[in-house]
Amino acid sequence: MPRCKQPILGTLILGGAGLLFGGPMSSPCPAQSDSTSKSNQVTLGDAELTAGIPGFGLLTDAQLNRWLDDPANHETLQIKLPKGLDAASANISIPDDNPMTRAKIELGRQLYFDERLSSDNTISCASCHDPAQGWGAEMRFGVGVRGQEGGRNSPVAYNRILSKAQFWDGRADSLEDQAVGPIANSIEMGNTHEASVATIAKIPGYKLQFEKIFHDGVHIDNVGKALATFERAIVTGLMPYDAYDQLAKFEKTFAEDLEYLDEEPELKAKYDVLKAEAAAMPMSESAQRGMTLFSGKANCTACHAGANFTDEQYHNLGVGMDVAEPDLGRFEISREEKDKGAFKTPTLRNIVFTAPYMHDGSQATLEEVVEWYNKGGHKNEYLSDKMKVLNLTDDEKADLIAFMIEGLTGEFPYVSQARLPQ
Ligand code: HEC
Numbered sequence: 001m002p003r004c005k006q007p008i009l010g011t012l013i014l015g016g017a018g019l020l021f022g023g024p025m026s027s028p029c030p031a032q033s034d035s036t037s038k039s040n041q042v043t044l045g046d047a048e049l050t051a052g053i054p055g056f057g058l059l060t061d062a063q064l065n066r067w068l069d070d071p072a073n074h075e076t077l078q079i080k081l082p083k084g085l086d087a088a089s090a091n092i093s094i095p096d097d098n099p100m101t102r103a104k105i106e107l108g109r110q111l112y113f114d115e116r117l118s119s120d121n122t123i124s125c126a127s128c129h130d131p132a133q134g135w136g137a138e139m140r141f142g143v144g145v146r147g148q149e150g151g152r153n154s155p156v157a158y159n160r161i162l163s164k165a166q167f168w169d170g171r172a173d174s175l176e177d178q179a180v181g182p183i184a185n186s187i188e189m190g191n192t193h194e195a196s197v198a199t200i201a202k203i204p205g206y207k208l209q210f211e212k213i214f215h216d217g218v219h220i221d222n223v224g225k226a227l228a229t230f231e232r233a234i235v236t237g238l239m240p241y242d243a244y245d246q247l248a249k250f251e252k253t254f255a256e257d258l259e260y261l262d263e264e265p266e267l268k269a270k271y272d273v274l275k276a277e278a279a280a281m282p283m284s285e286s287a288q289r290g291m292t293l294f295s296g297k298a299n300c301t302a303c304h305a306g307a308n309f310t311d312e313q314y315h316n317l318g319v320g321m322d323v324a325e326p327d328l329g330r331f332e333i334s335r336e337e338k339d340k341g342a343f344k345t346p347t348l349r350n351i352v353f354t355a356p357y358m359h360d361g362s363q364a365t366l367e368e369v370v371e372w373y374n375k376g377g378h379k380n381e382y383l384s385d386k387m388k389v390l391n392l393t394d395d396e397k398a399d400l401i402a403f404m405i406e407g408l409t410g411e412f413p414y415v416s417q418a419r420l421p422q
């Protein structure tokens, strides 16, 4: 089956927060193939894993039985990350007791989009982590059942396979742990685990799947396992940064050989391939300068490090610290003084789609974010010592933003939001 990807959302309006239109539902993507010729070697991000069970409308029990009877759907998948992100493969985190299978990804997909998990059938995970809003939400705070607002901005639900600790303060030790939290959170889905499990058990299509996939059937832990498995399949694809980074690394390693490449045909061939790959995903001169600034003068890589642009650590940038009783973030979990006002470094891949920014959604645009760093954040007792006044010129600020927009934008996997059990 041809690789089929979610179209990149909308057009980018430089300098603005609003940029989303178009949508996943409009994409003419083929659904899961139900042939038995499936391989258990897969690359995450491939539509075949997340496009749903073939067919239209609500899932019938007959379709589900056919799907569940295919042994290939229960085989443990040997997963690879898409090119670019694969440089972070060492950070892949999958618990031993929850191996990825096609059937589990698919069950997690259905649960993720199913509003029946909430107390009043109005809220799903996608309400706050919406594929059409960059897997986050455009509003400042997550809005749950009966219009209630929480106090933090919805983080993105992709590239989660690369993190162990979840939430802005890292209070969940795994995606499995994290996933069942919102169901019983009174502000989010407003339900109880008992009630949601009872609802799921009454839907024959879910019951069939849980019983076939887990030895103990419908159980809240298994809801968490399925949701976590689906989330692990949501990863970002190749972006211009990846190609330019490869090229830059090559040019650095072979700096002395570049002049004499004619004498080294193998090296030259490799160089030509890297140059062609970068040329196929061009970045403007401004964005290229921004890429140099990002790891140089602007010091962003001090925290946004590695292929997923995060050190998985907690830092105080001073965000939200100017009020009488600030959100103390990581401190509430670790009780360590140094963690006061510290939050987990988020990924910057596809960052352009997920305004507003920061744990409290207090910064509306990337311009505001760059200004924040330029002035060295907001001074407070616990400010990270990695935060420094940067003295960037206006051109340099523009370059950094151009890099984040052009360099760090790539495709999301195609995900069906329909095909839930009857
Ligand atoms: C009402 C909005 C809302 C709903 C519904 C919701 N979330 Fe969240 N989600 C949030 C917010 C806000 C946070 C950050 C909370 C925090 O860090 O304290 C979050 C955090 C997360 C994280 C952690 C991401 C990270 O970078 O650490 C994941 C994963 C996640 N949610 C998945 C889910 C799943 C799965 C569901 C459905 C079962 C769900 N969410 C339902 C708003 C929501």
Ligand code: HEC
Pocket (backbone or CB within 6 Å): 294, 298, 299, 300, 301, 302, 303, 304, 314, 315, 316, 317, 319, 342, 343, 344, 345, 346, 347, 348, 351, 354, 356, 357, 358, 359, 360, 366, 369, 370, 373, 384, 386, 387, 400
């Ligand atoms: C000291 C570590 C550190 C440095 C240095 C740093 N960041 Fe961050 N970044 C973070 C943390 C932690 C957050 C979340 C903070 C919060 O919400 O309180 C964040 C948030 C962001 C966000 C918002 C992400 C979102 O999903 O809301 C952007 C954009 C960003 N940083 C870009 C940059 C750029 C550009 C630079 C360089 C100029 C930079 N960062 C330097 C740690 C850092």
